[in-house]
Amino acid sequence: MNSPSTESSLLSLSQLAAMVAARRTLIIATVVVVVGATAAITASLPRQWTASSDIYVDYRENDPINGRNFSAMLDDSYMQTQIDMIKSQVVAQQVVDSLNLTQSARYKEAVQKLGEARAHDDLIDNLNKNTDVINKRGSRVLEVAYTAATPEMARDYSAAVVNAFIGLTQQIASRAARSRTEQYSAQLEQLRKEADAIQENITRYQRETGLLKATDNDDIDTRRLNQLSLQLADVRAQQQAAQARSEATRQLVQRGIRPDDIPEVGQFGPIQELRGKLNDVERRLTEAQSTLGDRHPTVIGLVSERQELRARLDRSSRAAMDSQGGDTARLSMQEAALNRDIEAQRDRVLKQMQGRDRLVSYERQLASVQQIYNAALQKYDGLLMASNITLPNLAVLRAAELPSAPSGPKVRRNLISGLLVGVAAGLFMALMLELFNRRVRTRDDLLKGLPLPLIGTIGRRGALA
Template identity: 30%
Template structure:
């Protein structure tokens, strides 16, 4: 259908189009006037995610901001927040709400809870929308009373902020309580480990790992040095004793270095030599029975006995020195063996002491870490601040948001025009008529010879007749 044909149809049935449009507009106007007025109050909250955590100083990841805003929108529009708003506004004391709830409860024949029902009713008129290019969330509530709408919008903002604080603090409080229990248990484990270490140190007389072992090791080194020196002395004394025995076997004791270096023996030898010389001199002058000769001979005999006794003493001293050296070596070898056993025993003690000290250190380290975390959680559990704040509180609206009469009238004109056009086409299809030359050709399939203008119009000249043929 062409535009020219449609215009002709509308001109022919303008009354149907006009009445449809007028009825639609009037109906919309009456309905808009009769509709109860609704007032919408709006408040805005801003999320400051750039401030960072006040305790740790860590910044909020910017790539998670979109999800964080969506989470805040869900929290504000949650049933739990709405229930808290109902409690804060004391809707249970409002007669209108109680009456509506009573009707719903009787109709449903169920034990409904007023708090949940009121929360659902509040959510029906609540609109939460985040800004596209900022960190601001708008909270709007529509109601017939502008003051009530304002109170509800502000209540949702404040309640959502408190809900955020509780959502943040509740897990922190649980963690703090758990860490307090762990700190108590770790303190007991640390005290037990320290008690075991102290008891072991007192029992074995050691203050620190390695102290006593170092002392005993140094003592072993000293004993080893003494043993080496004693063995040297033993070998030297043994060699001297063996040399003495060999010299005694061949009768050359006087040739021994120890005897040659003995000053008492040298004095006795010199005195004996002088006395023997004097005896020879006296013997050359006197007979054996002469008193002077006998006196000198007695002196020589006495000196020889003294020399023999001194030689025997010197040889005994050498034997005793060799025996003492052997005994000292044996004693030192026994002491070194006992010291080695003691060091081996001390090694086991030191290992046990090191294990106990490591247990104390590990327990102390774990306890310090848990105590630090528990202290941080205690501070976080007391931190009631949040990064969400009210940017602009809701104020009572002066004009109703619904109904929008002008918008409704514009929409009714569009709707009435569409309905009028639909009715015109419907009537036209039911009662089809010839409106133009095209209808004759298209609908009847006959050739058109001429067109007669409507009455009142100028008569066309003969050559102006439009002769058309179907051929």
């Protein structure tokens, strides 16, 4: 019985159950066919073997080579990065090289069919596809599994992937250390050349100026300049005193005072001696005149001697007065000579001060470069020590072993999946057949399909034959 209203109405559970019961043979047959096909396909699939290794991944919170600090909050991203590295093309390429996969007959055959580039890409993709990395949340242990056609291949490939990953990690670490070492070596070499250039300038300047140190001859020349200044002051004082004496003597002479009576002139030894002799002659002359008279030869001789002594005294006095002027001229010449010496010594001191300042500038530059060089050298030594310390951040907790049982195909899983698919297909086919070819199988079919009252039922309660 076909009814448009029935097709558009909802089916009750009793109707569905009646349809399934009526089509149970079809459903069972479908399940058997699907499960049988699944079993046949599973049996025809080649066996696969899986070998796995466990790797403990750790990292130092402080990286002395790259100068970076890691946080525990970055644990998940760091582990995901390690997983991506394991399944990277670089690791796959190292596996290819370590196992000499490009020399296999299968690869050579693929090269002939597809070309070398396509065959190589397929080989890399196949390696990455068969490599599985499992990481439990919150754990730093990675399980690296590889699935192959034979147990030996699975074990060898899994070990090769782990070794390639460890090698890549060490290569990255050593590359960073080598790069930093090269940078510091270049910087040290540049600083060393700069220090050598400054030292050469210092040596050349010392040779040109004669200064061995910035303080060489500085105190000696300064003291020499001070001594000359003191000598000049003393000469000027003597000159002023000599000029004053000469001026006083000249004024006394202008007043009519005999030169030998002037204290500054009479104090000379020869004049005092002549004055003593003159006084003695005058005393004797006075005594002789009082007793012998002016015409006596003794008196005449004493008068002549007195005149001679007076002439000698006048000459000595004039010589003494002239010597005062000569002292003034001599002191003036000495002052001029001291002024020339002071000027030359001052130029020498200023030149040495200028040379000292330039030498101090060179030495300051050299000290600054040496300080930077020593700091860089200490950093370089620490970098070398850090790069030479072998503290691996990877450890193989469990090496890949020869698997004892195949990992695929999954017979139980495939059969269960086939059973579920068969049941679903059988139910679907049964319902489709019932919906497109409706029959009266329950009371609900009559009540929903015909607008007539139901008088009664015959047979099982709630069902129609």
